[in-house]
Amino acid sequence: MSTPTEGTLVEPTTPAPVTGTEPGGTRRAGFASLGIDTRLLGMVGALVIIWVVFHVATGGRFITAQNLWNLSVQTSVVAIMATGMVLIIVSRNIDLSVGSVMGFVGIGMALLQARILPNDLGLGLENPLTLPITLAVGLLVGALIGAFHGFLVAYIGVPAFIVTLGGLLVWRGLAWALASGQTVAPMDTTFRKLGGGADGAVGETTTWIIAGVACVAIVLLLANSRRQRRRVGFEARPLWADAAIGVAGCAVVIIACWVANSYFLPENLARAYALRNDIPWPEEGTLQIPFGIAYPVIIAIGVAIVMTYIATRRRFGRYVFAIGGNPDAAELGGINTRRTILLSFALMGVLCAIAAAVQIARLNAGPSSLGTLAELSVIAAAVIGGTSFAGGIGTVPGAVLGALVMQSLQSGMVLMRVDAPIQDVAAGSVLVFAVAVDTILRRRST
Amino acid sequence: MDVTQTAAVAPATPVEERRPLVEMRDIRVSFGGVHAVDGVSVDLYPGEVVGLVGGNGAGKSTLIRTLSGARPADSGQILVNGEPVTIHNPRDARAYGIETIYQTLALADNLDAAANLFLGRELRTRTGALDDVAMEAATRGVISRLNPRFKNFKVPVKSLSGGQRQSVAIARAVHFDARILIMDEPTAALGPAETAQVRDLITQLKREGLGIFLISHDIHDVFDLADRISVMLQGKLVGTVDKDAVTKDEVLGMIIMGKLPGALTSQEEEQLH
Structure with missing residues (x-):
């Protein structure tokens, strides 16, 4: 409907005008005025189908508070890196080294907190400075590695595929060399919170506070967007559409928090918690102490929000998309394309470091295999999430959903006791199938 | 000023006293051993349209890319308002x-x-x-003046x-108070x-005092819009002529044979028909 007649200036018929509170004339126009990304909506639909199918196939073990809570934690690491991979692929590049960089930085951070800081630098175990120092060093190293890749790609002109293929081997090898192939353990107690687990969740009250803050933020964002458009005299979305989006958004937040609060500590952990907090253990039955949202999930959501902001509201993000859409136009527009590419790789490196911190905290160790093959999950998540290899198209929330889809498949198959090789067959097939469907739909729509 | 090639024809008189907006002197660009632009000098006055014509590969686009910053010149001088300037990239040109x-x-x-209009x-x-809201508002303003029926502000320009x-593309060029x-x-x-719209726009911008380099292979377009015509052939400037002093055939002779109107023999003139 958006293709005007060839050679004339006849305008396409636009959807019913959206003014005031009057709903659009037809249902189609009404839905269009919601202004929601239909691709994203389709992915949510696909996710729901996957969950329901697994729920039935596993005899009701998939959609449970416990499984969904674990799913959220398992998704975090890939989701964090996938948000950066979106920008890399959007700018027509690729980063094959993310798994190895994550391994190198992760093992480095493990060594730092398990050996170097406590022993060599004499901070001792459980020093409050361990967490900030380890994180700061990890993020810096990640940024430098990414920036180095970006420099080779943007300023020297080596294709990103080659640079990061080399990086995949180099950083994996150096990761191994760093700890002589040993697993470095244990991690600092505070640091371990980053990985989830018993102490790695915020608890019931904080979870509800987060839910409240998130709902208020959703409402404020919608209101602000309306006010902005009014300010310059544009027609705003109809009020009912904004209201529907707001209610749906808040509902998702509240349900997610309710699920997180419906997963209770197992009895031995609950007893320890009760002891620590002077809660009397009941004579009969058990105490139900909710986990709440896990820290890695909070980190992943925080990363996704920041990355969405960078991708859509900052000049850097706009330039990444412009380069992906038309590199020549970006250059002629006066954009410093080289610096933009370099920065996108540096950002990817930072995200690898964040993911590495979460993963070593979760494992309570830095094994030499850390992050092996992660690049494949990360690229798959971004691509399932609608990122196009042709460049210029992709969204951060889509990549997070893509990570959730991939992890749901894996987790569901584990619950169904599917053999590991068959899991790979399924995951690979789904990846290709999803992109094929997406490609066909996209071709029809243009 | 160094446009000696115009000597054969009466120069455009009313703009002669004023200072040129742009002077490009002895511009050279080569790709490998090929001289794409070989010692070309052109100039442009305020409120003037200079048509730059020539066949394929004559070097007109390459010449103009040195001015827009897309591909800096190997040698030569560019003056804007009489001041020598260096243009390394599109940002310099815009400045x-x-x-x-x-x-x-x-x-x-x-x-x-809007994202395209404000790109960079x-x-x-x-x-x-x-x-984005302010950029969309400005975009609606400038595009609706150029093309009142334009309504699709929220879709990718691909569609x-x-x-x-x-x-x-035109809105992007005129929105930022361009002088050239x-x-x-x-x-x-x-x-x-749409062609008629663009022609109207050129006339209007000219009236507002902009200087316009119009590159075209369509001699009729150029004849209708330009005040002076600079002809290029094989990387060299054949000459710059006042539009009112020449015929289309004479310009064709410059484009095809590289000869100034006076130098054209009657036999060659025959061949052009």
């Missing part, structure tokens, strides 16, 4: 008020009209975030018609109605 509408339009197809010059809020895409406008084949991809 001197030089805007370019490329033949390819140079649009990022995946972005909407985004409006930002106090926090440094993109001010727009050729004329609408052209509107975006380079139009590379501005009507090549347009239908008759």
Whole structure:
């Protein structure tokens, strides 16, 4: 409907005008005025189908508070890196080294907190400075590695595929060399919170506070967007559409928090918690102490929000998309394309470091295999999430959903006791199938 | 001023006393061993349209890309308002008020009209975030003046018609108070109605005092719009002539044979028909 007649200036018929509170004339126009990304909506639909199918196939073990809570934690690491991979692929590049960089930085951070800081630098175990120092060093190293890749790609002109293929081997090898192939353990107690687990969740009250803050933020964002458009005299979305989006958004937040609060500590952990907090253990039955949202999930959501902001509201993000859409136009527009590419790789490196911190905290160790093959999950998540290899198209929330889809498949198959090789067959097939469907739909729509 | 080639023809008189907006002196560009532009000098006055014509590979686009910053010259001098300037990249050119509408339009197809119009010059809020609402408002203002029927402000420019895409490219060039406008084949991809719009626009911008380099292979276009015509052949300037002092045939003779009107023999003139 958006293709005007060839050679004339006849305008396409636009959807019913959206003014005031009057709903659009037809249902189609009404839905269009919601202004929601239909691709994203389709992915949510696909996710729901996957969950329901697994729920039935596993005899009701998939959609449970416990499984969904674990799913959220398992998704975090890939989701964090996938948000950066979106920008890399959007700018027509690729980063094959993310798994190895994550391994190198992760093992480095493990060594730092398990050996170097406590022993060599004499901070001792459980020093409050361990967490900030380890994180700061990890993020810096990640940024430098990414920036180095970006420099080779943007300023020297080596294709990103080659640079990061080399990086995949180099950083994996150096990761191994760093700890002589040993697993470095244990991690600092505070640091371990980053990985989830018993102490790695915020608890019931904080979870509800987060839910409240998130709902208020959703409402404020919608209101602000309306006010902005009014300010310059544009027609705003109809009020009912904004209201529907707001209610749906808040509902998702509240349900997610309710699920997180419906997963209770197992009895031995609950007893320890009760002891620590002077809660009397009941004579009969058990105490139900909710986990709440896990820290890695909070980190992943925080990363996704920041990355969405960078991708859509900052000049850097706009330039990444412009380069992906038309590199020549970006250059002629006066954009410093080289610096933009370099920065996108540096950002990817930072995200690898964040993911590495979460993963070593979760494992309570830095094994030499850390992050092996992660690049494949990360690229798959971004691509399932609608990122196009042709460049210029992709969204951060889509990549997070893509990570959730991939992890749901894996987790569901584990619950169904599917053999590991068959899991790979399924995951690979789904990846290709999803992109094929997406490609066909996209071709029809243009 | 160094446009000695015009000597054969009476120079355009009314603009002669004023200072040229742009002077390009002895510009040279070569690719490998090939001299794409070989010692060309042209100039442009305020409120004037200079048509730059020549066959394929004559070097007109390459010459103009040195002015727009897309491909700096190997040697030669560029003066803007009489001041020597160095133009290394498109940002430099824009800083001197030089805007370019490329033949390819140079649009990022995946972005909407506002994002393209402000590409590289985004409006930002106090926090440094993109001010998309303000950019859309400005875009609606400037494009609706050029093309009142343009309504698709929220879709990627990929899904727009050729004329609408052209509107975006032109809007980008005129929105930022350009003083010097380079139009590379501005009507090549347009239908008759849209071509007429672009012609009206050129006339209007000229009246506002802009200087316009109009690159075209369409001699009729150039004859209708230009005040002076500079002809290039094989990287060299054949000459610059006052439009009112020559016929289309004489300009064709310059384009094809590289000879100034006076030098054309009657036999050669015959061949042009």
